[in-house]
Amino acid sequence: MTAPVQSAGRSAEEPIRVGVLGARGRMGAEVCRAVDAAQDMELVAMVDEGDWLAGVGDAGAEVVVDFTHPSAVMDNVRFCVERGIHCVVGTSGFSDARLEEIRGWLREKPELGVLVAANFAIGAILSMRFAELAAKYYESVEIVELHHARKADAPSGTAHRTAQLIAAARDKAGMGPIPDATTQEQDGARGADVDGIRVHSLRLSGLVAHQEVLFGTAGETLTIRHDSLDRSSFMPGVLLGIRAVRTRPGLTLGLESLLDL
C-alpha cells in the first residue's frame, strides 16, 4: 500500500506538498505526523477551525487532506477545487447528493482529483467487501458500529457505506425485505434504517472505531468484525490516497478503488 505513485513529468525528488484541514483534531494531528514522516511528502499547511483556510493555497499545497466535520467539509472541498488543489477526504457525512455536487464542481476542473473514503483502514475495506460477498447468502443482516464517545455523527460513514453495499447486493440477488416481526417498539430500539438495513450505533469512552456485520439464516450466523484499535490504522490508506489522487482526475469513491481487491 505504500508504493509511491508519480505524475508524468514530475521529478522523483520533488516531495508532494500536502495541507491538512482539521490539523488539531484526533485524525488531523495523526495525519500531520504521518505526512511529516513520509520521505516523499512535505507538510506545508496545518489548518484548523478559526484558521485562515486560504493558507493552504498560499502555502502551495497540491493535495489537501480533510478530517474536519460533516458541516464543514463541503465548503472546504469546494474551496480547494476552485483553487486547483486535489483533495483526500476522510470526513464523514457524505450523501449521494453531496457526491453529485462534488462531481459538478469537478466538471469545471477536469484535471483535478478528489478521493472520498468512508474508511482508510485496510481491515475496514476488506470487511465491507466480505459483507458485500456474504449478503446474498443470508436472509437476515444487521450492522452494529461502535465508536469513541466524542464522535459527532451516527451512524458512522463506514456503517452507512456498508449498509448501502449490502442493500445493493441483496437487490441484485432479487432478495426481499429482511424478516422482522416487530410490531411494537420503543423509538430507536431497532436502530436506524439505511437502505432497509438496520444500523445500531454504540458510543463508549475507550473505544476507537469498530464494526460488526451480523448475518443470519437457518441454523447459522456469520459475524464479520473489524477493530481499529489506534488511529495509526488509517495512515497507510491516507498516504496511499495522497500519492494516488493527483493522477486520478474526477471523483474517486472509497479506498477500495486504489486497491486490487
Ligand SMILES: NC(=O)C1=CN([C@@H]2O[C@H](COP(=O)(O)OP(=O)(O)OC[C@H]3O[C@@H](n4cnc5c(N)ncnc54)[C@H](OP(=O)(O)O)[C@@H]3O)[C@@H](O)[C@H]2O)C=CC1
Ligand atoms: N475516513 C476515515 O478513515 C476516518 C474518518 N473519520 C472522520 O473524520 C472526521 C474527523 O474526525 P476526528 O478527527 O475524530 O474529529 P475531531 O473533532 O478530533 O477533529 C476535527 C477537527 O477539525 C476542526 N474543524 C472543524 N471545522 C473545521 C473547518 N471548517 N476547518 C478546519 N478545521 C475544522 C475541529 O476543530 P474544533 O474542535 O475547534 O471544532 C477539530 O480540530 C469525522 O467526520 C470522522 O468521522 C475519522 C477517522 C477515520
Ligand SMILES: O=C(O)C1=N[C@H](C(=O)O)C[C@H](O)C1
Ligand atoms: O469518527 C471516527 O472515529 C471514524 N469515522 C469514520 C466513520 O464515520 O465511518 C471512520 C471510522 O469509523 C472512524
